[in-house]
Amino acid sequence: MSPAPLDASLGKEQAAAPSPAIRLRALNLGDRTYASALVSFGGLLLAVAGVIVVSLAHLAQPTLSATGPVHFVLGTDWNPVSGSFGALPFIYGTLVTSAVAIVLAVPVGVGLAVFLAEMSPRALRRPVSFAVETLAGIPSVVYGLWGLFVLVPILRDPVEPFLAKYLGFLPLFRGPPIGLGFLAAGVVLAIMILPTIASVSLEVLKTVPAPLKEGALALGATRWEAVRIASLPFAKAGIFGAVLLGLGRALGETMAVTMVIGNSPSIHASLFAVGYSLPSVIANEFAEATTKLHTGALAGLGLVLLGLAVALNGLARLLVGRTQRKLA
Amino acid sequence: MTAAVKIDVARLDAWFGRVHAVKGVSIQVPERGVLAVIGPSGCGKSTFLRCLNRMHELVPGARAAGRVLLDGDDVYGGSVDPVLLRRRVGMVFQRPNPFPAMSIRDNVIAGLKLNGLPRDTDEVLERCLTQAALWDEVKDRLGGSPLALSGGQQQRLCIARALAVEPEVLLMDEPASALDPIATARIEELIHELKERYTIVLVTHNMQQAARTSDLTAFFYLGELVECGPTEQIFTNPKESRTEDYVTGKFG
Amino acid sequence: MRRFRLRKLVNVTMTVVCGLAVVVALVPLVSLLWLVIKKGVAGLSPEFFTQLPTPMGVPGGGVGNAIVGTLMIVAIACAIGLPVGIGAGVYLAEKGDGRLGRTVRFTSEVLAGVPSIVIGIVAWGLVVLPMKRFSALAGGVALSLIMIPTVARASEELIRLVPRSLREGALALGVPEWKTSLRVVLRTALGGIATAVLLSVARVMGETAPLLFTSLNNQYWNLAPDQPTASLTVEIYDYAISPFRDWHQKAWTAALVLLLLVGLLNLGARVLSRNRLGGAS
Numbered sequence: 109m110s111p112a113p114l115d116a117s118l119g120k121e122q123a124a125a126p127s128p129a130i131r132l133r134a135l136n137l138g139d140r141t142y143a144s145a146l147v148s149f150g151g152l153l154l155a156v157a158g159v160i161v162v163s164l165a166h167l168a169q170p171t172l173s174a175t176g177p178v179h180f181v182l183g184t185d186w187n188p189v190s191g192s193f194g195a196l197p198f199i200y201g202t203l204v205t206s207a208v209a210i211v212l213a214v215p216v217g218v219g220l221a222v223f224l225a226e227m228s229p230r231a232l233r234r235p236v237s238f239a240v241e242t243l244a245g246i247p248s249v250v251y252g253l254w255g256l257f258v259l260v261p262i263l264r265d266p267v268e269p270f271l272a273k274y275l276g277f278l279p280l281f282r283g284p285p286i287g288l289g290f291l292a293a294g295v296v297l298a299i300m301i302l303p304t305i306a307s308v309s310l311e312v313l314k315t316v317p318a319p320l321k322e323g324a325l326a327l328g329a330t331r332w333e334a335v336r337i338a339s340l341p342f343a344k345a346g347i348f349g350a351v352l353l354g355l356g357r358a359l360g361e362t363m364a365v366t367m368v369i370g371n372s373p374s375i376h377a378s379l380f381a382v383g384y385s386l387p388s389v390i391a392n393e394f395a396e397a398t399t400k401l402h403t404g405a406l407a408g409l410g411l412v413l414l415g416l417a418v419a420l421n422g423l424a425r426l427l428v429g430r431t432q433r434k435l436a
Numbered sequence: 437m438t439a440a441v442k443i444d445v446a447r448l449d450a451w452f453g454r455v456h457a458v459k460g461v462s463i464q465v466p467e468r469g470v471l472a473v474i475g476p477s478g479c480g481k482s483t484f485l486r487c488l489n490r491m492h493e494l495v496p497g498a499r500a501a502g503r504v505l506l507d508g509d510d511v512y513g514g515s516v517d518p519v520l521l522r523r524r525v526g527m528v529f530q531r532p533n534p535f536p537a538m539s540i541r542d543n544v545i546a547g548l549k550l551n552g553l554p555r556d557t558d559e560v561l562e563r564c565l566t567q568a569a570l571w572d573e574v575k576d577r578l579g580g581s582p583l584a585l586s587g588g589q590q591q592r593l594c595i596a597r598a599l600a601v602e603p604e605v606l607l608m609d610e611p612a613s614a615l616d617p618i619a620t621a622r623i624e625e626l627i628h629e630l631k632e633r634y635t636i637v638l639v640t641h642n643m644q645q646a647a648r649t650s651d652l653t654a655f656f657y658l659g660e661l662v663e664c665g666p667t668e669q670i671f672t673n674p675k676e677s678r679t680e681d682y683v684t685g686k687f688g
Numbered sequence: 689m690r691r692f693r694l695r696k697l698v699n700v701t702m703t704v705v706c707g708l709a710v711v712v713a714l715v716p717l718v719s720l721l722w723l724v725i726k727k728g729v730a731g732l733s734p735e736f737f738t739q740l741p742t743p744m745g746v747p748g749g750g751v752g753n754a755i756v757g758t759l760m761i762v763a764i765a766c767a768i769g770l771p772v773g774i775g776a777g778v779y780l781a782e783k784g785d786g787r788l789g790r791t792v793r794f795t796s797e798v799l800a801g802v803p804s805i806v807i808g809i810v811a812w813g814l815v816v817l818p819m820k821r822f823s824a825l826a827g828g829v830a831l832s833l834i835m836i837p838t839v840a841r842a843s844e845e846l847i848r849l850v851p852r853s854l855r856e857g858a859l860a861l862g863v864p865e866w867k868t869s870l871r872v873v874l875r876t877a878l879g880g881i882a883t884a885v886l887l888s889v890a891r892v893m894g895e896t897a898p899l900l901f902t903s904l905n906n907q908y909w910n911l912a913p914d915q916p917t918a919s920l921t922v923e924i925y926d927y928a929i930s931p932f933r934d935w936h937q938k939a940w941t942a943a944l945v946l947l948l949l950v951g952l953l954n955l956g957a958r959v960l961s962r963n964r965l966g967g968a969s
Contacts, residue, residue: 136517136519136864138864138866138867139864139865139866141866142865142866142869142870143783143866145775146775146778146779146782146783147779147783147788149772149775149776149778149779150776150779150780150783150784150788150789150792152772152775152776153772153776153792153795153796153799153836153837153840154791154792154795156772156799156833156836157795157798157799159810159814160799160802160806160807160810160833163810163813163814164806164809164810164813166813167809167813215709216709216712216713217709217713218709219705219706219708219709219710220706220709220710220713222706223703223706223707223709223710224710227703227706227707228707228710232710236710236714239713239714239717240713242717242721243713243716243717245890245891245894245950245951245954246720246894246947246950247893247894247895247896247921247946247947247950248894248896248897249894249896249921249924249925249928249943249946250720250724250894250924250943250946250947251720252925252928253724253924253928253939253940253943254716254719254720254723254724256928256929257723257928257936258719258720258723299716302713306713330695330696330698330699331699331703332698332699332702332703333695333699335702353801356801357801359803360801360802360803360804360805360806361803362803362804362805362896362897363896363897363921363925367925367928367929387803387805387897390805390808390809391805391897391900394808394809394812394900394901395822395900395901395904403812406809407809407813410805410806410809413803413805413806414802414803414806417801417802417803417806418798418801418802420801421797421798421800421801422798425794425797425798489860491856491859491860494856494859496785519862519863519864520862521862522859522860522861522862523861523862524862526860526861527856527860529853529856529857529860531853533851533853533854533856533857534857535854535857535858535872535875535876536854536876537872537875537876537878538875546858546861546863546872547861547862547863550858550861550863550867550868550871550872551861551862551863551867594857597857597861598860598861601861601862
C-alpha cells in the first residue's frame with residue numbers, strides 16, 4: 109500500500125525543515141462555516157434581546173416624551189380618552205400584590221424545602237417534588253379561573269370578615285369584604301410562585317456539604333439546630349435568590365391577577381380593596397388601544413415591568429450561582 | 437530491522453497552557469513495527485501519542501512544537517489538514533467509546549459514512565469485525581445497540597471502527613486498562629495480528645503487556661524520553677538506571 | 689436537663705411546622721385539580737372537541753376551533769423558536785466558553801425572566817402593527833420568543849452531558865469537527881433535547897397573556913396564519929370573565945381540556961427521558 113502524500117504542495121525541503129512552534133488551530137472550510145453558523149445563532153439570541161428592548165422603547169417613546177418619564181411613573185391619573193397617563197396605581201398594585209405573595213409563599217416554600225431536604229423520610233421526596241412540579245406546570249389562566257370561582261368566594265366569607273374582626277385595627281384589613289382585590293391577587297400569586305421558591309431553595313439546600321451538617325449533629329445538635337446553625341446560613345444567599353426569582357415571576361404574572369384583582373386604578377391601604385397591576389392593565393387595554401399615545405403608554409408600562417424583572421432576575425441568578433459555586 | 441521509517445519524531449515539545457508535558461522527544465518507528473510507550477502516569481506518554489495524529493491540539497490551551505514526519509511528510513506542515521491526517525493515523529482510546537446512538541453496524545462504518553467515502557459497506561463490515569476478532573460474536577446482532585456488548589467487545593468494536601477507514605498507523609492509548617484480564621489477553625492477541633498490516637504505537641502502564649506485544653519500547657519520565665530501544669533490551673539490559681528502576685518495579 | 693427537653697421540643701415543633709408547609713402547599717393543588725376535573729367533566733362531550741362555540745344562551749357547541757388554533761400557534765412558535773433555540777444551545781455548548789459565549793448565556797437567563805405580557809407587546813409591535821391585523825403568526829412569534837431562551841439553555845446542558853470521549857472518537861476517525869458536532873454529539877443528545885422541547889411546548893401552550901393582543905380570538909375555524917385565531921387559553925379567559933353561567937361551565941371544561949393537553953406533553957417528556965436513561969445503562 110503506497111499512501112498518497114498528505115499534501116502534494118508540500119516540498120521535501122519544507123518538510124525536512126524543523127517547524128517552528130506552531131499555534132495549532134487549522135480549521136477546514138466546513139469547520140469554519142459551521143463555527144460561523146453557530147456564532148450567528150448566538151448572535152441571534154443577543155439580537156432577540158436587543159429587539160425586545162428597542163421595540164418596547166420605540167413604541168413607548170411618543171407617550172414618554174409627551175408625558176415626561178417622571179410624571180409617567182409617579183402620576184396617579186390614567187385616562188386614555190383625555191390622554192393623561194400616570195402609572196403609579198399600577199405600580200402600587202403590582203408591588204402590593206407581590207409583597208403579599210412573598211409574605212405568604214416564602215415561609216411555606218422554604219419550610220417545604222427544608223422539610224424535604226433535611227427532615228422528611230426519603231420515600232416522601234419524590235411524590236412531593238412531583239406535586240410541586242405539577243403546581244408549576246398549571247397554566248396561569250387556570251389559576252385565575254380557580255381564583256375567581258373558588259378563592260374569591262372563600263375570601264369574601266369567611267376569611268375577610270374574620271381578618272377584619274381580629275386584625276381590623278390595622279389599616280390593611282379594613283373595608284367591605286368584596287373578595288376581589290389585592291388580597292385575592294396576592295394569594296393566587298403566592299400559590300403560583302411557591303414552586304419556584306420551593307424548588308430553587310431545595311436545589312440550594314442540596315448543595316450544603318454533608319460534613320457541615322454532620323459536624324453540627326456530632327456536637328449534639330438536634331436536627332432543627334443543625335438546619336439553623338449549618339444549612340440555613342450556608343444556603344442563605346441562594347434562598348434569597350430563590351425568593352427574588354419568585355418575586356420576578358410574581359411581578360410579571362398577568363392572567364391570574366387580572367381575573368381576581370378587580371381592575372380599578374386606585375390606591376388603597378386596605379388589602380380588601382380592588383386595584384390594578386401593570387400586567388393587568390396591559391392585558392385589558394392593549395387590544396382596544398387605538399391611539400399611538402395609548403399603546404405607547406402601555407408599552408411604557410411594559411418597559412417598567414421589563415426593568416423590574418431584569419434587575420430582579422440578574423440579582424437572583426448571581427445569588428443562586430454564588431451559593432452553588434461555594435462548593436468548588 | 438531494515439524496514440522503512442514510518443514515523444519520525446524529532447525534538448517534539450508539547451504544552452498544556454504553561455505545563456510542559458512532552459520535552460524534546462525524538463523517536464523513530466519502522467513500518468509495521470510496534471512501539472510500546474511506558475512510564476508512570478502523568479509522564480506525558482498519552483500526550484506524545486495524541487501529538488502523532490494532532491488530537492493534542494483539540495484541548496483548549498494545548499500547543500506543540502517540533503517535527504513529526506509520516507512517510508517523510510511533516511504532519512504539522514502549514515498546509516496539512518488534521519482531518520485527513522487522522523484518516524491515515526487511527527486511534528483507539530483508553531475507555532471504549534462506541535457511539536451510543538448508532539447500531540453496531542453503523543459504528544463500524546461510521547468513519548466511512550461520516551466522511552462520505554463510498555465503499556462496499558457489507559464487505560468492510562465483515563472484514564473489519566473479523567480483523568478485530570469480533571465478527572463471530574456480533575454477526576447476528578449487527579443492528580443492536582453497542583451498549584449491550586461487554587467492555588472488551590466494545591473496545592474491539594472501537595478497533596474495528598478505526599480499521600474501517602483503512603489507516604496506516606494505529607495509535608492505542610492504554611486500550612486494555614479498563615478491561616478484565618481475559619479481554620486484555622484478546623486485545624493483545626489482536627495487536628499481534630494487526631502488526632502484520634499496520635504500524636502500531638501502544639501506550640500502556642502495564643510492563644508485561646509492553647514486553648509481550650512490542651518490538652520497540654520507549655520509557656518516558658516527567659515528559660522526557662529516558663530511553664528507547666528494542667523491547668528485549670529495555671527489559672533485560674537497559675542502559676539507564678532510571679529505566680532499570682522502573683522496569684524492575686522500584687518506582688512508579 | 690430542662691434545657692435539653694426544651695431543645696427537643698423546639699426540634700419537634702419546627703419539624704411539624706415544616707411538615708405543615710408541605711400540607712399547605714398541597715391544599716391548593718388538590719383543590720384546583722379536583723375542581724377542574726369535577727366541574728370540567730360535567731361539560732365534556734364529543735361535540736366539545738369538534739364544534740364551534742355557540743353564542744350566549746345557545747346550548748351545545750365546543751372549542752374545536754380553539755384547540756386547532758392553539759396547535760397552529762404552537763406549531764408556528766416551534767418552527768421559529770426551535771431552530772434558533774437549539775442553534776444557540778449548540779453554540780453555547782460548542783463555542784460558548786469565551787466572552788461572547790458568557791454574554792449570550794447571561795442574556796438567555798435574563799430573557800427567560802422577561803414577563804410574557806411584555807413579550808406580547810413586542811410581538812404586537814413586530815407583527816401586528818406592520819400587518820395591521822391580529823394573526824396566528826403574531827401569537828406564534830410571541831410564543832417563540834418565550835421558547836428560545838429556555839430551549840437554548842436546556843440544549844446547552846444536554847449537549848454538554850455528551851462525553852468528550854465520543855467527540856474524540858469521531859475526530860480520531862478523521863471526521864471534521866462540524867460533522868462530529870452534528871452527527872455524533874448532537875445526535876447523541878437528541879433524546880434529551882426532545883424531552884426539553886416537549887416541556888417547553890407544554891409551557892407555552894398554557895400561555896394566555898402574550899396571545900391576548902396578538903392572535904386575539906376567532907369564533908370560526910381558521911387555518912390561515914395571517915388571520916386572528918382562537919386559542920384554548922384565551923377562550924378560557926373570555927368565558928371565565930363573562931357574566932354567563934353556561935359560559936363559566938365552558939371555561940371549566942376548556943380548562944380541563946387544556947390541562948389534559950399540557951399533562952399529556954409532560955407525560956410524554958417523562959416517558960422519553962425514562963426510556964433514554966433505561967437504554968443507556
